[in-house]
Amino acid sequence: KAGVTQTPRYLIKTRGQQVTLSCSPISGHRSVSWYQQTPGQGLQFLFEYFSETQRNKGNFPGRFSGRQFSNSRSEMNVSTLELGDSALYLCASSSLADNEQFFGPGTRLTVL
């Protein structure tokens, strides 16, 4: 079956703008998690959505938000972009039965 897909794969924005990233989970998976990866901080958990509800949230400012749709697709939004938001944003999906998470290829965001 198809894996996790993320769009766009690459994005360039300027400070102060906002951005929306999209994630389509593996068919049948209802849990979607988002992670940020930077050279300095490594991979950090942003939040998890399950059945359209945010269940877990990491230690990120309110500029980072997300949502999940009834078809389990998820979006994350970052408002008022800062240079430090430049990162690889990864989405992972899992099912109720799985204990492992399956990651997408990521969206590389560059903030100028």
Add this chain to the structure above:
Amino acid sequence: DAKTTQPPSMDCAEGRAANLPCNHSTISGNEYVYWYRQIHSQGPQYIIHGLKNNETNEMASLIITEDRKSSTLILPHATLRDTAVYYCIVRVARQNSGGSNYKLTFGKGTLLTVNP
């Protein structure tokens, strides 16, 4: 989640077994040991996980000590394509998480370089 300790880097010759250690001395009884790897600029890839018994799949073997305070990931015949950062993570199973803390807490991992 319990913290893990891994060596920052390791080398391995192509065709030989790669043994990647991980210490997780504060692991709780209901926490599993997970291994993921990340090839440069790609998303992490699940490798294997276990609770207390040794596990094997098509990718690797996981050896967990009897006291569960450490584990070793074994790639039996490393290839150049196995060059990646390997992450050892401990986490409760979803069914034990109560809906919370269902996340992966990544450390810095081990950069495994497989040499020809």
